[in-house]
Amino acid sequence: MATALDRIIEYKRDEVAALKANRSMESLLADAAAASPTRGFARRMSDIVSSGENALICELKRKSPSAGEIMPGADPVAIAKDYENGGAACLSILTDFQSFGGSLGDLAAVRAAVDLPLLRKEFMIDVIQVAEARAFGADAILVILSAVDDALARDLIGAATDLGMDAIVEVHEEDELERANALPSALIGINNRDLKRMVTELETTERLAGRLAPGKSLISESGISEPAHIVRLRKTGAQRFLIGESLMKSSDRQLQCENLRKAS
Numbered sequence: 640m641a642t643a644l645d646r647i648i649e650y651k652r653d654e655v656a657a658l659k660a661n662r663s664m665e666s667l668l669a670d671a672a673a674a675s676p677t678r679g680f681a682r683r684m685s686d687i688v689s690s691g692e693n694a695l696i697c698e699l700k701r702k703s704p705s706a707g708e709i710m711p712g713a714d715p716v717a718i719a720k721d722y723e724n725g726g727a728a729c730l731s732i733l734t735d736f737q738s739f740g741g742s743l744g745d746l747a748a749v750r751a752a753v754d755l756p757l758l759r760k761e762f763m764i765d766v767i768q769v770a771e772a773r774a775f776g777a778d779a780i781l782v783i784l785s786a787v788d789d790a791l792a793r794d795l796i797g798a799a800t801d802l803g804m805d806a807i808v809e810v811h812e813e814d815e816l817e818r819a820n821a822l823p824s825a826l827i828g829i830n831n832r833d834l835k836r837m838v839t840e841l842e843t844t845e846r847l848a849g850r851l852a853p854g855k856s857l858i859s860e861s862g863i864s865e866p867a868h869i870v871r872l873r874k875t876g877a878q879r880f881l882i883g884e885s886l887m888k889s890s891d892r893q894l895q896c897e898n899l900r901k902a903s
């Protein structure tokens with residue numbers, strides 16, 4: 640049976656074909672060269688971690704296959720400002736429309752409104768999407784290892800590096816973590832959500848965290864909704880966290896960000 644991830648990758652291939660029909664790599668690279676310089680995504684997280692606080696990547700997400708509608712009419716700029724005022728290290732902007740209700744327009748709007756480094760949260764299957772990410776102001780990309788082989792992962796990371804961006808290599812299982820350890824990116828995201836079964840378990844980080852190679856930085860992703868979750872995950876050594884749904888739904892995003900940032 641096709642998984643949720645399979646279905647997303649299938650329409651993503653059509654989107655990439657449409658992008659290639661409309662834009663040349665050269666013209667996207669020209670836009671990328673003209674974009675304002677990258678903001679140092681990994682560096683901003685390390686600065687916050689050195690100060691003793693948690694580095695939060697706060698996410699803008701209107702809906703998802705697992706949660707359904709989260710906040711259909713969300714104003715990306717207002718939410719980004721809440722996150723910035725709450726002391727977020729970086730922001731994650733979903734740009735997939737079909738499953739997550741996001742767009743590159745959200746990325747560009749947030750880029751113009753706040754100073755934080757931005758992750759383009761997207762299912763990357765072609766280097767042209769990396770150039771497009773930079774052209775719209777992204778500072779980092781996501782490389783989901785359950786969706787790409789090692790050769791493509793290397794190409795995506797290489798393209799990001801060439802454009803001055805960071806790459807988060809996302810894993811959910813032990814063999815993916817082994818692959819991530821051998822890839823040339825220092826940021827490894829352990830996704831507590833299984834993108835194939837849509838089940839979220841913080842045990843995923845607890846099980847895999849000890850297996851990161853030296854020099855890699857761990858980001859624990861998904862399913863975090865309260866300070867106690869951070870306290871628990873910090874025991875694995877995690878100091879960087881990617882949080883979406885619970886912050887989107889919070890009645891006081893800024894305060895919730897502050898509480899999660901200071902939890903220890």
Ligand SMILES: O=P(O)(O)OC[C@@H](O)[C@@H](O)c1c[nH]c2ccccc12
Pocket residue numbers: 698700760761783809830860861862863881882883884885
């Ligand atoms: O909303 P949550 O449970 O806090 O999760 C955020 C983020 O980790 C999640 O949106 C995510 C992690 N990896 C992804 C890959 C694609 C789309 C979404 C994701």
